[in-house]
Amino acid sequence: MNAPLRMSTHAGLIARGISKSFSSKGQPHKVLAEIGIEVKPGELLALTGPSGAGKSTFCRILAGLERPDAGSVELGGRAMAEVPAGQRGVALMFESYALYPHLTVRGNALSPLQAPGGRLALAEANKRVDEVLELLEIRHLHERLPGALSGGQKQRVALARLLVQSPALYLLDEPISHLDAKLRHKLRGEIRRRLSGLTVPTIWATPDGMEALSVGDRVAVIDQGRLEQIGTPEEIWLRPASARVAKLLGDPPMNLIDGELTREDGAIVFVRRGVKLTLAGALARAAERASGAAATLGVRPDAIGFVAPDAGGSASGAVLAEVYSNEPFGKHAIVTIDLGNLLAKVKTSMAAAAALGADGGIGRGIGITFPGEGMVLFDGATGRALSGD
Numbered sequence: 001m002n003a004p005l006r007m008s009t010h011a012g013l014i015a016r017g018i019s020k021s022f023s024s025k026g027q028p029h030k031v032l033a034e035i036g037i038e039v040k041p042g043e044l045l046a047l048t049g050p051s052g053a054g055k056s057t058f059c060r061i062l063a064g065l066e067r068p069d070a071g072s073v074e075l076g077g078r079a080m081a082e083v084p085a086g087q088r089g090v091a092l093m094f095e096s097y098a099l100y101p102h103l104t105v106r107g108n109a110l111s112p113l114q115a116p117g118g119r120l121a122l123a124e125a126n127k128r129v130d131e132v133l134e135l136l137e138i139r140h141l142h143e144r145l146p147g148a149l150s151g152g153q154k155q156r157v158a159l160a161r162l163l164v165q166s167p168a169l170y171l172l173d174e175p176i177s178h179l180d181a182k183l184r185h186k187l188r189g190e191i192r193r194r195l196s197g198l199t200v201p202t203i204w205a206t207p208d209g210m211e212a213l214s215v216g217d218r219v220a221v222i223d224q225g226r227l228e229q230i231g232t233p234e235e236i237w238l239r240p241a242s243a244r245v246a247k248l249l250g251d252p253p254m255n256l257i258d259g260e261l262t263r264e265d266g267a268i269v270f271v272r273r274g275v276k277l278t279l280a281g282a283l284a285r286a287a288e289r290a291s292g293a294a295a296t297l298g299v300r301p302d303a304i305g306f307v308a309p310d311a312g313g314s315a316s317g318a319v320l321a322e323v324y325s326n327e328p329f330g331k332h333a334i335v336t337i338d339l340g341n342l343l344a345k346v347k348t349s350m351a352a353a354a355a356l357g358a359d360g361g362i363g364r365g366i367g368i369t370f371p372g373e374g375m376v377l378f379d380g381a382t383g384r385a386l387s388g389d
């Protein structure tokens with residue numbers, strides 16, 4: 001008998017309470033803890049988190065290649081518990097590519113269209129394959145065997161094999177991680193464009209938080225098997241739910257400064273050796289909600305300003321720091337500053353970085369300011385963001 005149909009409110013993907021442990025040296029090791037997500041038809045959910053967070057395991061469970069210890073997966077309104085991997089209609093791009101070594105690039109890309117149930121007329125299938133190979137800039141390699149391809153070319157063949165399909169769910173596990181920066185940039189846009197015209201849910205897993213923000217309609221952040229936050233790229237960027245989320249996003253990511261909250265003359269002050277900041281507005285209101293004195297101040301690298309080097313740290317309100325390194329990148333510069341046992345990154349203009357000195361100002365004492373924008377306060381005990389709204 002067929003698995004029972006259970007209709008849901010939408011025909012996308014719904015995963016509820018997914019938990020999974022693996023055994024490591026005889027001890028259970030929890031890899032996923034009650035992950036629940038929904039992806040609507042036509043929506044692209046970017047799943048991000050550091051290496052080992054559980055992204056691949058979650059994708060494998062959705063695809064039916066791994067059984068969860070608890071939780072359920074529903075796809076297209078149908079419960080998947082009893083549906084084997086091959087019958088779920090999931091197009092999965094493996095991180096390891098899993099190409100057929102004896103088939104050419106074309107043969108690999110054609111393979112899902114020739115599988116039982118996926119048969120298209122050969123001419124039609126070849127047309128679809130050509131279009132995708134062209135998109136991925138590997139059409140000229142169509143007669144090569146995988147053994148004669150570079151890592152990035154193999155990755156694009158695996159991607160081609162995924163994109164030719166018309167599945168019920170696309171699962172892309174690190175689809176462009178082995179490509180050079182220029183091709184990654186191009187393909188992010190092209191794949192996004194191609195998938196956005198379809199009414200199929202897509203999950204794109206990547207450890208690169210910025211890639212997740214740029215491709216996802218929504219972004220889910222997992223860390224140590226827990227769903228830390230899910231929301232639009234804007235929500236995740238502007239209001240990271242925890243210091244863990246903040247640490248994963250940005251280029252460079254947010255600076256996290258551990259310190260304490262105290263009161264001075266009625267004002268709330270954040271203090272850390274070498275740093276003392278009087279909090280105002282939303283940050284001060286957020287500080288009122290802290291569970292204790294310990295707090296972490298998150299400061300975006302572009303939210304730190306320099307005062308003229310000659311003014312040193314004596315300018316009022318400025319914090320004393322020392323230039324640790326100075327890297328010009330053409331359109332901007334990254335200056336690393338030493339705040340006293342703590343290195344922080346500052347993203348600034350080439351002109352401001354050059355003004356630090358001919359030698360990049362390395363070792364020089366400077367004053368830095370925190371203009372107030374681009375800062376978030378996290379509870380020191382829980383790591384959760386404190387809201388000042």
Ligand SMILES: Nc1ncnc2c1ncn2[C@@H]1O[C@H](COP(=O)(O)OP(=O)(O)OP(=O)(O)O)[C@@H](O)[C@H]1O
Pocket residue numbers: 022023031049050051052053054055056057058095207
């Ligand atoms: N079959 C397995 N047996 C035992 N442990 C496993 C198995 N598969 C994964 N793990 C462990 O589960 C954790 C999550 O791994 P997973 O591959 O899901 O992470 P990930 O977020 O995809 O990481 P990456 O970005 O490096 O691919 C890791 O600690 C990993 O060692």
